[in-house]
Amino acid sequence: AALKDGLRSQVSAALKEGRVTPTELCQRCLALIKSTKFLNAYITVAEETALKQAEESEERYKRGQPLGILDGIPIAVKDNFNTAGIETTCASNMLKGYISPYNATVVQKLLDQGAVLLGKTNLDEFAMGSGSTDGVFGPVRNPWSYSKQYKEKSVPKFHSEDEESNWVITGGSSGGSAAAVSSFTCFAALGSDTGGSTRNPAAHCGVVGLKPTYGLISRHGLIPLVNSMDVPGILTRCVDDAAVLLGSLAGHDPKDSTTIQDDFKPFELPNLTDLSKLSVGIPKEYHAPGLSSEILALWSKAADLFRNAGAKVVEVSLPHTRYSIVCYHVLCTAEVASNMARFDGLEYGHRSDMKDSTESMYAATRREGFNDVVRGRILSGNYFLLKQNYEKYFVKAQKVRRLIANDFVKVFRSGVDILLTPTTLSDAAPYAEFIQEDNRTRSAQDDILTQAANMAGLPAINVPTALSERGLPVGLQFIGRSFQEKQLLTVAKWFEKQVQFPVIQLEEVKRHDSGVFQHQKSASFS
Amino acid sequence: QKVSVEVLDHLEQLALVDFRDLEGVERLQKAIQFADQLHEVNTDGVEPMDSVLEDRCLYLREDNVTEGNCTKELLENAREKEEEYFVAPPGNIPLPKLEERETFLQHS
Numbered sequence: 001a002a003l004k005d006g007l008r009s010q011v012s013a014a015l016k017e018g019r020v021t022p023t024e025l026c027q028r029c030l031a032l033i034k035s036t037k038f039l040n041a042y043i044t045v046a047e048e049t050a051l052k053q054a055e056e057s058e059e060r061y062k063r064g065q066p067l068g069i070l071d072g073i074p075i076a077v078k079d080n081f082n083t084a085g086i087e088t089t090c091a092s093n094m095l096k097g098y099i100s101p102y103n104a105t106v107v108q109k110l111l112d113q114g115a116v117l118l119g120k121t122n123l124d125e126f127a128m129g130s131g132s133t134d135g136v137f138g139p140v141r142n143p144w145s146y147s148k149q150y151k152e153k154s155v156p157k158f159h160s161e162d163e164e165s166n167w168v169i170t171g172g173s174s175g176g177s178a179a180a181v182s183s184f185t186c187f188a189a190l191g192s193d194t195g196g197s198t199r200n201p202a203a204h205c206g207v208v209g210l211k212p213t214y215g216l217i218s219r220h221g222l223i224p225l226v227n228s229m230d231v232p233g234i235l236t237r238c239v240d241d242a243a244v245l246l247g248s249l250a251g252h253d254p255k256d257s258t259t260i261q262d263d264f265k266p267f268e269l270p271n272l273t274d275l276s277k278l279s280v281g282i283p284k285e286y287h288a289p290g291l292s293s294e295i296l297a298l299w300s301k302a303a304d305l306f307r308n309a310g311a312k313v314v315e316v317s318l319p320h321t322r323y324s325i326v327c328y329h330v331l332c333t334a335e336v337a338s339n340m341a342r343f344d345g346l347e348y349g350h351r352s353d354m355k356d357s358t359e360s361m362y363a364a365t366r367r368e369g370f371n372d373v374v375r376g377r378i379l380s381g382n383y384f385l386l387k388q389n390y391e392k393y394f395v396k397a398q399k400v401r402r403l404i405a406n407d408f409v410k411v412f413r414s415g416v417d418i419l420l421t422p423t424t425l426s427d428a429a430p431y432a433e434f435i436q437e438d439n440r441t442r443s444a445q446d447d448i449l450t451q452a453a454n455m456a457g458l459p460a461i462n463v464p465t466a467l468s469e470r471g472l473p474v475g476l477q478f479i480g481r482s483f484q485e486k487q488l489l490t491v492a493k494w495f496e497k498q499v500q501f502p503v504i505q506l507e508e509v510k511r512h513d514s515g516v517f518q519h520q521k522s523a524s525f526s
Numbered sequence: 527q528k529v530s531v532e533v534l535d536h537l538e539q540l541a542l543v544d545f546r547d548l549e550g551v552e553r554l555q556k557a558i559q560f561a562d563q564l565h566e567v568n569t570d571g572v573e574p575m576d577s578v579l580e581d582r583c584l585y586l587r588e589d590n591v592t593e594g595n596c597t598k599e600l601l602e603n604a605r606e607k608e609e610e611y612f613v614a615p616p617g618n619i620p621l622p623k624l625e626e627r628e629t630f631l632q633h634s
Binding site for chain 2: 214228252326333345347351358367372375376378384399444
């Protein structure tokens with residue numbers, strides 16, 4: 001099997017038939033991780049345990065008893081999910097050296113189905129940011145920076161300077177996971193999504209990024225940022241694969257009281273042929289200031305695509321959209337202030353040498369452990385939660401949140417099935433340019449199109465759509481009704497098939513992908 | 527309206543995190559300015575929303591012990607411990623006051 005293949009249709013079959021073995025797949029991925037180290041996508045590579053898992057999987061295939069489609073499939077996990085026996089750092093000094101005593105539920109589920117855990121991916125510190133540039137292990141580089149497609153479009157200056165200074169960001173905060181999937185070092189990766197942290201890097205890295213409905217997938221073991229908005233995110237190379245992952249992860253977890261109790265039935269995605277009963281909404285407020293003309297044109301083209309295929313395409317209004325980012329800012333910092341309080345050095349993580357008193361030890365530990373971004377959000381959050389500010393800011397934001405959620409309810413009640421919007425304002429920025437603004441400003445700008453879905457708890461997905469003039473990926477976003485992932489993914493799959501997003505052309509991948517199936521066609525092959 | 531030094535000091539004590547420098551303080555100022563946009567929205571008669579799942583019942587289970595006995599694992603990640611205790615420095619000692627603390631705010 002080639003690294004490019006879709007899980008259900010190709011890789012799984014190849015494994016069952018013995019055309020490739022789990023150890024071969026694992027070794028190929030590990031080798032590719034080594035040769036793409038400059039991307040800095042991985043914080044920890046769990047080589048030994050991964051190979052062991054691959055061997056166990058191989059035994060199962062030999063006995064003809066694979067656990068399922070995911071048996072033997074190499075995956076990566078964002079480093080804010082607890083993984084037993086493997087360091088979990090959240091890209092922070094606060095948790096350097098912290099070895100989780102347990103697996104997050106989603107990790108356990110993947111392992112129970114035989115998936116091979118290759119390692120933990122890089123992120124912004126504690127998932128705060130939209131660039132994957134603010135972690136202690138350094139920024140993640142977008143694999144597309146090194147693609148033939150991008151290099152062809154870059155204005156050549158001095159050749160040797162180019163590669164070093166021209167590289168673009170992955171977006172964030174799940175940048176490591178997005179880069180890992182985009183560069184073929186794994187077949188799927190887990191991210192997290194609180195304000196767009198899975199969809200944003202998915203758009204910039206040209207991969208599928210799914211944010212499930214809040215309450216569908218367990219957050220147990222996901223180190224929390226905003227308890228009322230966080231969800232585990234799924235990053236894959238095609239929509240079908242996202243459905244496979246969703247099927248393995250969704251469902252009630254007694255260890256997470258915010259998961260719904262409804263039965264979840266995993267599904268395969270049908271091939272949509274009749275769009276006449278589909279109503280697609282185009283929210284006018286998503287034509288946000290700063291939206292690049294390129295993306296605006298693509299969005300428009302996509303709307304036409306649906307219209308020409310027989311769907312009903314209507315302009316709709318979500319009037320409170322522009323307050324979503326402000327609302328998020330207050331609620332996020334407030335919940336962060338609370339969630340970060342657990343890091344005091346006593347039970348786990350970094351501990352300062354300060355011994356004068358408990359409080360001074362806590363203060364020193366937190367001073368040493370957290371970066372500026374995290375400290376800034378904690379302080380802002382505490383400000384909004386002060387007695388004199390509580391009603392004015394926190395409760396006010398909660399009220400605005402209801403208005404935002406109601407905007408969506410009204411639109412979906414009016415007969416619209418799904419919303420089509422851009423995911424990001426532009427293609428990925430060069431790192432040198434991105435870091436000129438501070439984290440809060442960038443997050444406020446970059447989350448604008450993705451944030452409201454978290455506010456309302458709705459499922460949303462980024463589908464890679466086309467390459468920009470600079471040769472970088474641009475994606476479009478679909479937002480669906482609560483718990484209607486099947487419809488959301490079905491439409492996304494149809495769209496993916498129409499746009500035929502090009503495969504990234506990376507030297508490193510060509511070398512490693514001996515391509516038993518060079519001629520394989522996946523949804524993303526043109 | 528700038529945030530007073532008293533409030534900044536209070537925040538440092540509540541959060542047990544420091545502003546560190548002028549940039550840190552300005553960061554807060556900007557955050558407040560940004561948040562003030564919320565007041566443009568009319569929220570008369572609107573109830574605050576705690577959770578998007580507010581219409582559902584919380585899951586309850588039988589009050590039986592199903593897991594635990596993991597003292598050893600939990601203690602492994604602590605730097606300072608004694609038998610089965612986490613060891614903390616002496617408590618009940620308040621942080622030094624602003625004048626006596628080493629904090630950027632002293633110079634504001």
